[in-house]
Amino acid sequence: MNIEKIRVSVGSASVLNLVQTKYEVAPTTCYIMTYISGKCSANCSFCPQARSSNSSLEMLSRINWPTFDFKTFITKLKYISPLKKFKRICIQTLNYTNNFEDLYEIISEIKKVSDIPISIAIPPMSKSKMERLKEIGVERIGIALDGVIPEIFEKVKGKEVNGPYKWETHINALKEALEIFKKGFVSTHLIVGLGETQKQLFELVENLHSMVVLPGLFAFTPLKGIKLEKLNKPEILDFRKVQLGRYLIIHKNKNSSNFVFNAKGNLINYNINKSELKTIIEETDAFLTSGCPNCNRPYYDSNPSGDIYNFPRKLNEEEKQEIFNQLLKFVN
Numbered sequence: 001m002n003i004e005k006i007r008v009s010v011g012s013a014s015v016l017n018l019v020q021t022k023y024e025v026a027p028t029t030c031y032i033m034t035y036i037s038g039k040c041s042a043n044c045s046f047c048p049q050a051r052s053s054n055s056s057l058e059m060l061s062r063i064n065w066p067t068f069d070f071k072t073f074i075t076k077l078k079y080i081s082p083l084k085k086f087k088r089i090c091i092q093t094l095n096y097t098n099n100f101e102d103l104y105e106i107i108s109e110i111k112k113v114s115d116i117p118i119s120i121a122i123p124p125m126s127k128s129k130m131e132r133l134k135e136i137g138v139e140r141i142g143i144a145l146d147g148v149i150p151e152i153f154e155k156v157k158g159k160e161v162n163g164p165y166k167w168e169t170h171i172n173a174l175k176e177a178l179e180i181f182k183k184g185f186v187s188t189h190l191i192v193g194l195g196e197t198q199k200q201l202f203e204l205v206e207n208l209h210s211m212v213v214l215p216g217l218f219a220f221t222p223l224k225g226i227k228l229e230k231l232n233k234p235e236i237l238d239f240r241k242v243q244l245g246r247y248l249i250i251h252k253n254k255n256s257s258n259f260v261f262n263a264k265g266n267l268i269n270y271n272i273n274k275s276e277l278k279t280i281i282e283e284t285d286a287f288l289t290s291g292c293p294n295c296n297r298p299y300y301d302s303n304p305s306g307d308i309y310n311f312p313r314k315l316n317e318e319e320k321q322e323i324f325n326q327l328l329k330f331v332n
Contacts, residue, residue: 003105006073007033007065015084016076018068025312026084028294030077030116033065033092034102040094042123042164044146044157045227046191046220049094052161054225070109078113086116087294093122095164100129104136111137119292121189123165124173130180140292141181142216143173144189148196148204156194161227174213183212187291192242193220193234197265202245202256209250216291217246219301219309236307240287240326241267247286248272273332281320287311 009031014021016030040049047053080086089110093103099122107118119140120133130141147153150167157163177186188208190201208215219239222229245267248254260269270277280286289297289310296312311319 003035003070003102003109005035005067006070006106007035007067008073009033010064010066012086013066013068015086016073016080018073018076019066025296027312028086028296029088029090029119029292030086031065031090031092031297032073032106034094034096034099034106035067035070036094036096040096042095042157043161044163045161046146046156046194048223048226050226052227070106074109074113077110088119088292089114089116090119090121090292090295093120095123099123100125104132107133107136107138119187119295124169127176127180130173130177134180140185140187141177142187142189142292143170143177145170145204146189146191147194148190148201152194152196156191156228174211178212184214186212187214187216189216189218189291191218191220192239193231194228197261198238198242198245198267199256199259199261199265201242202249202259202267205246205249206255214250214291215246216289216295217242217310221301236309237326238266239309240323241330243287243290244270244277244280244327244330246290247280247284251284251286267330269332270330271332274328277327277331278324281315281323287315287323288313 008016008018009027010019010021011023011027012030012032013019014023015026039051039053041051043051091103091106093099103120103122110118117139118137119142120138121142121144124143145153147156153167154160157165158167174186174188190204192201205215219234220231222231222233245259248270258271259267260271262268289295289312297310301309
């Protein structure tokens with residue numbers, strides 16, 4: 001075994017008894033990250049792992065990812081109590097020279113001790129490498145666009161920040177992944193609050209949905225030491241608006257032409273009625289963390305004591321009413 005260390009999100013580490021930490025909501029997915037001694041070779045301006053970031057090496061978004069001995073992690077995963085067993089394992093893959101080899105070995109070792117479905121979040125890789133990852137047991141694959149339009153992509157993770165990424169390369173990688181993995185088993189992440197309009201976001205969600213790529217939404221989170229640390233989080237109302245729009249496009253076959261936007265590209269009407277809104281809030285997961293099945297990412301982009309952007313659990317009655325009141329003026 002060449003892998004010696006692994007990073008594990010603190011919530012997942014707590015479930016595995018690697019650390020003693022209390023959590024309000026337990027992660028339903030085990031979140032781990034490839035380990036290198038330094039920073040990622042990419043330079044995404046929203047990420048603590050970025051090459052020029054001054055943030056802690058143990059941070060990803062607002063979550064702490066302490067380092068553990070890989071053999072110890074595997075042992076804990078093997079003997080986890082059935083009552084605590086995760087429903088999914090998600091491997092975050094940093095960009096560095098040997099990331100594929102490390103990822104391949106991590107997956108291989110996990111498969112020896114666990115039958116839990118595995119998702120991977122990777123930078124673009126060759127088609128042959130993605131095929132090999134599928135062959136050893138990866139169920140789902142994610143390649144994050146993050147930026148909603150090419151101009152924002154280039155500004156936050158491409159050439160404008162001396163990053164290695166190109167919009168076209170990411171789109172092509174998603175298309176190649178679709179040739180390898182089953183329909184519905186390829187995903188991407190979009191970050192809300194990087195300067196996009198809601199119309200631009202919904203148009204991309206619509207395009208991704210037509211490709212059968214599942215888009216997950218996260219709110220931009222300013223963190224000390226990242227390039228964008230002075231950029232504000234999106235307003236909670238704006239995030240609720242895109243959560244509902246995403247749900248309508250993916251689950252109700254709506255498209256951006258069904259919505260009404262103002263001159264700035266911000267949504268002013270969904271063309272649904274109050275009853276439909278209430279049913280969505282009451283009966284669906286539209287406002288929960290979006291992404292792979294059983295991914296709840298507790299407080300990845302939210303402070304438990306503040307506004308919760310992606311809920312990691314079912315809404316309570318007060319939260320349902322608050323969301324209904326927030327979105328009421330955008331329905332008929």
